[in-house]
Amino acid sequence: MTLTSSVLAGDRLALTRLLSLVENDATEGRAALAELFSHTGKAHLIGVTGAPGTGKSSLVNQLTLHFRRQDKKRVAIVAVDPSSPFTGGAVLGDRVRMRDLAGDPDVFIRSMASRGSLGGLAQATASVVQVFDAAGYDIVMIETVGAGQGEVDIARLAHTTLVVEAPGLGDDIQAIKAGILEIADLLVVNKADRPGVENTEKALKSMLELAHPTQRVFKHHGTYMKADIPGTTQSDKMMWIPSVHRTVSTEGTGIPEVAESIAKHLAYLRQSGDWTARERSRLEVELEALIREALMSRFREDVPAKRYDEILERVIQRNLSPWEAVNTLLDPHRESKRSK
Amino acid sequence: MTLTSSVLAGDRLALTRLLSLVENDATEGRAALAELFSHTGKAHLIGVTGAPGTGKSSLVNQLTLHFRRQDKKRVAIVAVDPSSPFTGGAVLGDRVRMRDLAGDPDVFIRSMASRGSLGGLAQATASVVQVFDAAGYDIVMIETVGAGQGEVDIARLAHTTLVVEAPGLGDDIQAIKAGILEIADLLVVNKADRPGVENTEKALKSMLELAHPTQRVFKHHGTYMKADIPGTTQSDKMMWIPSVHRTVSTEGTGIPEVAESIAKHLAYLRQSGDWTARERSRLEVELEALIREALMSRFREDVPAKRYDEILERVIQRNLSPWEAVNTLLDPHRESKRSK
Numbered sequence: 001m002t003l004t005s006s007v008l009a010g011d012r013l014a015l016t017r018l019l020s021l022v023e024n025d026a027t028e029g030r031a032a033l034a035e036l037f038s039h040t041g042k043a044h045l046i047g048v049t050g051a052p053g054t055g056k057s058s059l060v061n062q063l064t065l066h067f068r069r070q071d072k073k074r075v076a077i078v079a080v081d082p083s084s085p086f087t088g089g090a091v092l093g094d095r096v097r098m099r100d101l102a103g104d105p106d107v108f109i110r111s112m113a114s115r116g117s118l119g120g121l122a123q124a125t126a127s128v129v130q131v132f133d134a135a136g137y138d139i140v141m142i143e144t145v146g147a148g149q150g151e152v153d154i155a156r157l158a159h160t161t162l163v164v165e166a167p168g169l170g171d172d173i174q175a176i177k178a179g180i181l182e183i184a185d186l187l188v189v190n191k192a193d194r195p196g197v198e199n200t201e202k203a204l205k206s207m208l209e210l211a212h213p214t215q216r217v218f219k220h221h222g223t224y225m226k227a228d229i230p231g232t233t234q235s236d237k238m239m240w241i242p243s244v245h246r247t248v249s250t251e252g253t254g255i256p257e258v259a260e261s262i263a264k265h266l267a268y269l270r271q272s273g274d275w276t277a278r279e280r281s282r283l284e285v286e287l288e289a290l291i292r293e294a295l296m297s298r299f300r301e302d303v304p305a306k307r308y309d310e311i312l313e314r315v316i317q318r319n320l321s322p323w324e325a326v327n328t329l330l331d332p333h334r335e336s337k338r339s340k
Numbered sequence: 341m342t343l344t345s346s347v348l349a350g351d352r353l354a355l356t357r358l359l360s361l362v363e364n365d366a367t368e369g370r371a372a373l374a375e376l377f378s379h380t381g382k383a384h385l386i387g388v389t390g391a392p393g394t395g396k397s398s399l400v401n402q403l404t405l406h407f408r409r410q411d412k413k414r415v416a417i418v419a420v421d422p423s424s425p426f427t428g429g430a431v432l433g434d435r436v437r438m439r440d441l442a443g444d445p446d447v448f449i450r451s452m453a454s455r456g457s458l459g460g461l462a463q464a465t466a467s468v469v470q471v472f473d474a475a476g477y478d479i480v481m482i483e484t485v486g487a488g489q490g491e492v493d494i495a496r497l498a499h500t501t502l503v504v505e506a507p508g509l510g511d512d513i514q515a516i517k518a519g520i521l522e523i524a525d526l527l528v529v530n531k532a533d534r535p536g537v538e539n540t541e542k543a544l545k546s547m548l549e550l551a552h553p554t555q556r557v558f559k560h561h562g563t564y565m566k567a568d569i570p571g572t573t574q575s576d577k578m579m580w581i582p583s584v585h586r587t588v589s590t591e592g593t594g595i596p597e598v599a600e601s602i603a604k605h606l607a608y609l610r611q612s613g614d615w616t617a618r619e620r621s622r623l624e625v626e627l628e629a630l631i632r633e634a635l636m637s638r639f640r641e642d643v644p645a646k647r648y649d650e651i652l653e654r655v656i657q658r659n660l661s662p663w664e665a666v667n668t669l670l671d672p673h674r675e676s677k678r679s680k
Contacts, residue, residue, distance in 0.1 A: 030608075030663055032661060032663055033661060033662075034663050035661075037660075037661035038658045039659075039660070040658065041658055051391075065342060076467075108560055117553060133506045152542040177646070219348075222468060227672075278386075279656060279657055283652065283655050283656055284652060285492065286662055287652060287655060287662050287665055287666070288668045289638075290662050290663065291636070291639060291669065291670070292632055292635070292636055292665055293438055294666045294667075294670055295632070295635040295636065295639060295670070296628075296631070296632055296635065298670075299635060301430045311627075312624060312627060315623050316619060316620055316623055317375060318380065319378075320377075321373060321374035321375075321377035321378075322373075322377070322623065322626055322627050322630050322631065323373060323374050324374055325627055325630075326627070326631055327633045327634075329631065330631070330634055330635070330638075
């Protein structure tokens, strides 16, 4: 039995092995991804992002427990930590999770640490998500630490994106909030038993008012219509207004409501055609990233390292501008002809 | 007089025009960058990063005032805001700055907003920094909002990197701190008149202990030696231990000490050879980014849009895996030969 057929048959050990191959971008992993690809496209990909300290991990845990108990869904969690490899944050997160979710054969948790560049991490995350999708997990939760543009890019892999906030994380975090409001389908104010929750919720709601119509709404729907009840869909002019929720994830408070809103969003995606639109843009981004990688590795094969270092040295010496260097490296024949 | 020679001659209006050309990646801007490149490599590039709410902008303002008054340096500030274009944060920052620095002909402030992707923003920032360098600014401060991996990548453009913290920004922001400790040359606890400053400083110092030896130290120096006084350089085994400072930037408190430590770091960079090493890695990263862009734009020229959309559609239909799609797109002849 091949590794991929074992994975498709539900073999957990084979899955673990394949994930490692795929994460490390091994040749065998790439071949397996190609084989598995026709089995993908079924899982509901849920992105969860937000600043450190908002309690994302425990929210993801509680949602996973809910999906398991109420909906009998198979759930995979991909915890992405773009911070330094030496933080050990990913490993710690795993341990905390163990207590609640350990031993459930229909839950799989995979932590991914930094691999030098955000681009590489986004690529590896996309591949790992594909494997879970093919392996028959109904829901794949993609959790990212941080709320920078790069983390937002990773969250964009998802069909449904949750942005998590918490009261009292600083007085002027508007810049980040505004940036991620664009990608939020659900806004969760976690740690809602803390002081300041009303202010945080009010700020989020008034920013939502300001932020609409967002570019994404315009792109997919053309028209903007303000719904009276956040989170509801309007069948005549389909559009989704991000819903705002309060949770205390350590106590499970508010989790059923968030899960219900996620289910509503999925229904909206299916009815509105937004599912297909998001699949398209997701795969388009992935294809482009792969093309970039392939072009670059061909370039490295074609251009001898010695030649590259020579040109780089001329740039460092300010004898050649970076743009001239690129042209020289990409058109070696043109230059050698000229110099004859 | 050409635009570049006007810029080299100190014409502020020409500089403004060139910055716009360069930011928008116009053909004329690229040509100008190539012309100006031989004039670069002199400015001291100082990166300032940290979470929103730490008071980075006012710290940058105060440092700029100090460099102007004490050292008579010409200073350019590049304020990079990777968050959404609709936040208007960049513009607001400009207004706040106006009061202190307006009217000084030897200060130039340029705000850069998001351009869709972090890669694009990093590239545009690098180009703008090059223009200021060529135009004779002694110091270019690169300020980024946020502290995600992407923002850290932008801060890496600098020779000297300041990481700004503030007391009371949340209880478990260790993940971010650990990640950026690697790139910090100076750590500044701003808003040091707030409660909790001792804890923040203590946490930073103990994390510094843990973080050393960092990879960068090993890479450039081979050996690790713990200095007793942070911020001092040891001429026998040159290495830099990040210094920790307290400031209240709104009142100017602690600014001279930070400026002094920046000057010490510059001296260290020159003596240790680290200046050259950082220049090399900076230009290497930039060259690679340009090669990627050039390869991708050639690919777009070579592959007809219709063909690309056809292949993408097959991926969306799960008839072709992304990897197979890349190979098909990159080797059209191989496939057409096979299909014959």
